[in-house]
Amino acid sequence: MSHNKIVFVTGNANKLKEVQLLLKGIKYELVNEPLDLDELQESKLESIAISKVKQATSQLGAGVPVFVEDTALCFNAMNGLPGAYIKWFVKEMGIDNIYKMLTGFEDKTAKAITTIAYSDAMGKIHVFQGITEGTIVEPQGPRTFGWDSLFKPNDGVGLTYAQMDKEEKNKISQRARAFFKLKEYLEQQ
């Protein structure tokens, strides 16, 4: 693999397309690899991402620039949980029940956090995080994409992610913020 390629670990064509858009203008060609990586139980989001990118490097071989991303939804009343485990909660409980977990708590605020771990051609690992603060609300809008119908960002216009159009969401989302940092970094190299 030549050095002007950079690998994004995903098997999801839509995710690849979205990330290509977020990283538009970088001097690398963005390609994807659908690697099967283990995810650790860890409350430190950086550690989960770093462990994943190390596995990716050992599968792809040294010298291949590669990154992984992971998004967590951290309820402040629950001291950051479900965090990285949110995908299991969505899968096992469904959106309505996740909202109900906060019934006993006054504080409904949350942080959405995307963590990117990038291993460069020298094998050095760089971590970039984007954070968007918001509130957990009763599901509003289409429920097609993960927990988007539950999360109303503070910087938005009073809508949940699920109710916002993609362009609006990309202005303030934790994911866009994390990829903006990665892009900035790559442009400086």
Next chain:
Amino acid sequence: MSHNKIVFVTGNANKLKEVQLLLKGIKYELVNEPLDLDELQESKLESIAISKVKQATSQLGAGVPVFVEDTALCFNAMNGLPGAYIKWFVKEMGIDNIYKMLTGFEDKTAKAITTIAYSDAMGKIHVFQGITEGTIVEPQGPRTFGWDSLFKPNDGVGLTYAQMDKEEKNKISQRARAFFKLKEYLEQQ
């Protein structure tokens, strides 16, 4: 290491002592190794334990009989969650807040599940599970041991694990049940 030894992966002397008691009478000498094993994010408890015992085998070398154990607390209203993640919830949220997660749900029942994965001298993996059904209650009794003050087993005398004496608890606990199965298996070999 001789073949009449069996390794329990733990760095906790009290746990070792308890398990030595639960396995009393087996023809193996029980020793411990404080290995540092990764735990996967997984909703299948068997998969987490199997992944751990495989790591243990690769660290100890083939031919060493070794087992790991992992205990999950599965809320029925949350379709089995927090499950294996319960230790992170205890650590990050504290006992009182865990109880509050169920405020919005009528169903307060739960299953406590201990999963043991045992890799024998041939490297074949055997899984044993013990399950105790119960109810999640407001914390009662000493809070010194994990979530014991939250869990009132159905087979008990109306007390939480934390309020029961060790002997009473060991008659009905998911942990004792899982180790009883392991012991039964080892005695047949």
